[in-house]
Structures are given as structure tokens and as C-alpha cells.
Amino acid sequence: MDADVSESGGPPDDSDDSAAGQGASQAGDGSGAGPEPLAGHRHHWLRWTALGVSLVVLVAAGGGWWLYRKLDGNIRTDTSAAAELKAYERERPATVVHDAENILLIGSDSRAGDNREYGRDDGGSQRSDTTILLHLAADRKSVTAMSLPRDLMVQIPVCHTAGGKATKKQFAQFNWAFEFGGTACTVRTVEKLTGVRIDHQMVVDFNGFKDMVDAVDGVEVCLKKPVDDPDAHLKLPAGRQKLDGEQALGYVRARKSIGNGSDTERMDRQQQFLGALVNKVQSNGVLLNPTRLYPVLDAATKALTTDPGLDTLKDLYELVRGLREVPTDKVQFLTVPRQPYAADPNRDELVQPDADRLFKRLREDAPVAVVPADRLKNDKGGADDNEKNNGKDNAPADTSGAAGPSPTPTYSGNNAAADLCKQ
Numbered sequence: 192m193d194a195d196v197s198e199s200g201g202p203p204d205d206s207d208d209s210a211a212g213q214g215a216s217q218a219g220d221g222s223g224a225g226p227e228p229l230a231g232h233r234h235h236w237l238r239w240t241a242l243g244v245s246l247v248v249l250v251a252a253g254g255g256w257w258l259y260r261k262l263d264g265n266i267r268t269d270t271s272a273a274a275e276l277k278a279y280e281r282e283r284p285a286t287v288v289h290d291a292e293n294i295l296l297i298g299s300d301s302r303a304g305d306n307r308e309y310g311r312d313d314g315g316s317q318r319s320d321t322t323i324l325l326h327l328a329a330d331r332k333s334v335t336a337m338s339l340p341r342d343l344m345v346q347i348p349v350c351h352t353a354g355g356k357a358t359k360k361q362f363a364q365f366n367w368a369f370e371f372g373g374t375a376c377t378v379r380t381v382e383k384l385t386g387v388r389i390d391h392q393m394v395v396d397f398n399g400f401k402d403m404v405d406a407v408d409g410v411e412v413c414l415k416k417p418v419d420d421p422d423a424h425l426k427l428p429a430g431r432q433k434l435d436g437e438q439a440l441g442y443v444r445a446r447k448s449i450g451n452g453s454d455t456e457r458m459d460r461q462q463q464f465l466g467a468l469v470n471k472v473q474s475n476g477v478l479l480n481p482t483r484l485y486p487v488l489d490a491a492t493k494a495l496t497t498d499p500g501l502d503t504l505k506d507l508y509e510l511v512r513g514l515r516e517v518p519t520d521k522v523q524f525l526t527v528p529r530q531p532y533a534a535d536p537n538r539d540e541l542v543q544p545d546a547d548r549l550f551k552r553l554r555e556d557a558p559v560a561v562v563p564a565d566r567l568k569n570d571k572g573g574a575d576d577n578e579k580n581n582g583k584d585n586a587p588a589d590t591s592g593a594a595g596p597s598p599t600p601t602y603s604g605n606n607a608a609a610d611l612c613k614q
Contacts, residue, residue, distance in 0.1 A: 258485065259504060265492035268502040272392070275351060275375035282348075283379070284388045288556040290329035292510075294501075295378055295392040296336075297322050297369065298400070319369035319377060320444070321461055324387065326553050331513045333521040335559060336465070337549070338458045341366035343539045344532050345384050350376035364538055374496075385550040391501045399494015400443075401436030403468070406486040407477060409433040410467050412442065413612035420448035431612050439464065454539075455526070459564075459605075462524035466607035470519050473607075478515060518608070523561045525604030548600065561604030 276283070298321030319341060326335040343365040350358045350372025358371045368380040378389045404410055411433050418427045425441030425448070427434075434442055443461045446454065477483045492504070501507065528545040532538035541547075552559055 262485075262488050262492050263504040265489065265495075266502050266504070266507075267496040268499055269374055269392075269394070269496050270499065271353070272373060272375040272378070273499050275372070276378060279348075279379060284382055284386050284554075286388045286390075287554045288329050291556040292327040292390045293387050293553070294325040294327070295322065295381060295389045296325055297374065297377060297392065297394045299394050299396045319366045321458075322365070322369075322377065322381070324381060324385070324389075324553070326387075326556075327514065328558075329556050332517060333558065334514065334517055334523065335553065336462065336522070336524045337553070338462060338524070338526045339365060339381065339384075340454055340458065340526065340529060340539045342454055342537070343527070343529060343541070345380055347371065347376065347380050348383060350379065374498075385553070387550060387554050391498050393501070394496040395494045396496075397440060399490060401440050402490035403436070403487060403494065404434065404439040405436040406490045407468070407471050407483075409435050410439060410464065410471050411612075412464065412467065414449075418442075418445065418448055420445050423448065458526050462526070463605050463609075466519075466522065466524055466605055466609065469522055469607040473519055478511075520606045520608035522607035523559070523604055524606070525559070525561050525602045528602070549602070552600070558599050560599045560601040561606060562601055563605060563609075564603040567601065567603045 297319050299319070322339045322341070324337045324339065326337070328334070341364065344362060345365050345368075347358075347361055347363050347365075347368045349360050350368070352358065352372060358376075365380065368376045374392050374394060378392055381387070382389055411431060413431045414427055414429050417429050418425055420426070420441065423441035423445040425438060425445055427438065427442075442449075443457075443464050445460075446457050449456070449460065472478065472487070477487055488504075492507070501510065528542035528549065529539040530542050532540040549559065551557075
């Protein structure tokens with residue numbers, strides 16, 4: 192009987208060692224009941240523990256991969272714009288500072304699909320409601336966001352519609368470029384206007400903006416007066432309050448119900464809100480908390496249509512990683528120097544040579560500074576002097592008396608660190 196048990200107790204090569212172990216155990220306590228059952232149980236438990244750990248690792252890795260693929264798949268790529276820009280490569284400006292980057296952010300004003308509640312659906316025609324040239328310094332220690340008014344009169348080059356039809360070169364208001372030829376036409380118009388090479392472009396739609404604000408649990412603003420604007424779906428009391436995504440969208444788009452009703456005031460409000468959004472993301476640990484970061488990434492990637500060079504989660508991560516250490520007071524917002532267009536006060540024109548000086552500094556990655564508009568007026572010698580400036584908006588302060596051979600020009604604007612309720 193013992194022989195039968197011995198023959199079934201393991202591989203043939205181990206039978207001698209097994210028998211020796213049993214003999215040693217029996218010799219040790221004389222009971223014939225050695226520790227082999229406990230050892231076998233431990234071995235069995237260790238195998239299942241290793242299997243369980245391996246399974247958890249695989250599930251976690253698989254879940255992480257699934258999340259990555261989901262976020263990556265959210266991003267849409269504008270290949271037609273890339274092809275159009277490639278066709279006109281010879282006309283585009285050269286890069287001056289290779290480590291600096293210039294990204295054109297375009298807020299889409301399409302009224303089709305989910306966006307139709309914000310206006311009449313005219314068949315899904317596209318318009319650029321907001322356009323910002325985002326300059327990332329080569330040393331990644333500062334970011335400058337320059338708004339371009341949608342009513343600015345500019346030269347729009349020959350572009351191609353979605354159907355391939357060529358438009359004519361014309362002098363028209365800036366946001367027509369997006370309606371004529373989409374992203375590529377807008378990029379080429381900005382490049383011809385500024386001489387700045389656009390490295391990447393992003394189009395952000397309405398609902399994506401709302402979702403991003405909701406993902407960070409709202410953004411605080413301050414209102415000097417109550418707002419009741421049915422067109423913007425906005426009704427708010429005065430004072431400090433936190434806006435959700437729907438309210439935020441109405442707030443940045445409202446024109447006639449807040450402030451003086453001008454597009455200048457609206458752009459200032461957009462810049463201030465974006466600064467507050469940046470500050471919220473950096474100050475509440477979103478970037479370092481995966482559970483809070485994922486909803487933000489999900490909302491952001493769903494909102495984006497980009498060029499092929501920025502259409503993966505890895506590309507966006509590399510971009511954001513390089514900006515994580517930028518202080519919020521070095522994230523600056525301003526509007527290109529402009530004034531009412533002489534032929535039509537409802538349109539804008541550039542203030543020269545101030546605008547070209549600003550464009551040159553962006554091309555050469557030279558610093559600029561921003562201060563609130565009221566402080567800039569004081570630097571220029573008071574409101575009366577500013578009024579004598581023929582209505583010019585955002586002309587830089589005179590810094591010719593500043594120390595040093597090359598003073599930094601100062602423009603009207605704000606930075607992301609500013610508490611707008613204390614200004």
C-alpha cells in the first residue's frame with residue numbers, strides 16, 4: 192500500500208527525495224505525519240497569489256490601455272487643412288526660433304448638431320467666433336495668448352472651400368476666412384497678417400468648452416452688475432460666483448448684455464475667463480490627480496480637431512508636460528492693437544506700427560508684458576491722453592525711458608494669476 196502511495200506522489204525524478212524527506216520526518220518525531228501537507232498548501236497558496244497579482248496587473252494595464260485608446264480616439268484630425276497648407280508651403284513664413292511654438296486656437300461657431308440651440312441652424316456652415324494665437328516661449332517659461340478680433344479687416348488669400356472651389360483674394364473681415372476655407376484659410380490669413388509661422392492649430396467647439404468647465408467643477412468669475420440675457424441663456428446675480436459649463440458658455444459669448452456691448456469687452460472677458468480656467472486647473476491638483484484629470488482630458492479631447500502633428504494623446508501630453516512649470520502670472524492674455532476701421536466703425540483695423548512691433552516680438556520669441564487697461568492708461572498719462580490716441584485699443588505703453596537697452600513693451604491685458612474680483 193505504501194508503495195502505491197509513493198509511486199503516485201509526484202514526478203519520478205523526485206520520488207527518492209520525497210521518500211527521504213518522509214523518512215527524515217518520521218525519524219524526527221516518530222509520528223509518521225510530517226509537514227508535507229502544510230508545505231503543499233503554502234505552495235498552492237503562493238501559486239494562486241501570484242496568479243491573482245498577475246491578473247490584477249493585466250486588468251490594470253488593459254484598463255489603462257483602454258482609457259488611452261478612448262481618449263486618443265476622441266481627437267479628430269483635419270487632414271484636408273494639412274493638405275491645403277502643404278500646397279501653399281512656399282508662401283508660408285519661415286520659422287525664426289525653432290524651439291518656440293505657435294498654436295492657433297479657433298473657437299468654432301457652427302450652429303449644426305448639438306450646437307443648434309445657440310442659434311439658427313443654417314446647414315452647418317462654419318464660423319470662427321474666437322481666434323487666439325498662442326505663443327509658447329522656447330524656454331517654456333511663459334505663454335502669450337493674443338486674440339484676433341473677428342471683425343478685423345484683413346487680406347484673405349485665395350482659399351479652397353470644402354467642395355474644392357477656389358475663392359478670390361479679398362479684403363474682408365477676419366472671421367470670413369474660416370467660413371470660406373476652414374482652418375487652412377484661417378491659418379494662412381493669420382500668417383500673412385503677422386508673419387508668424389503657425390506650427391499647429393486646434394478647433395474647439397461649443398459643447399466641448401462646456402464639458403471642460405464642468406470637468407473642473409466650474410470656474411469663478413465676478414460680475415459688477417446682474418446679467419439677464421435670453422439670447423446667451425444667461426441669468427446671473429452680481430458678485431463672485433462659480434459658473435458651470437452652460438453658464439460659462441453664455442458668459443464668454445454674451446455681447447450686448449455685459450459691459451459696454453463691444454467686441455473688445457467680450458474678448459477681454461474671454462481672456463479673463465480662460466485665465467481663470469488655467470488657474471483652476473493648476474491650483475486644484477487636476478494635473479496630478481488621475482481621477483480628476485481623466486474627465487478633463489475626456490472633455491478636452493472630444494472638443495478638439497487638430498492637425499496631424501498634434502492629433503494623438505501622446506502629442507498633447509508632450510505639449511502639456513512642457514507647460515506644467517509655467518507660473519500662472521506668466522500665462523498672459525492680450526488683444527492685437529486695433530482701432531475702429533475708418534470706412535466702417537463697426538469693423539476694426541490694426542494700429543500701426545504697434546501691431547507690427549508685437550508681431551515681430553512673437554516671431555523672435557521676445558518677451559511682452561501685460562497690465563490691466565486702467566493701469567495702462569495711467570502709464571500713458573491718464574485717460575485724457577488715451578482719448579487723444581484716436582480710439583486706439585491696446586497700444587503699448589511708452590517704455591522708452593525704462594532702464595536697459597531693450598525695454599519690454601507693455602500691453603493691455605491680464606494674466607492667469609490675477610484675481611479679477613480684486614481689480
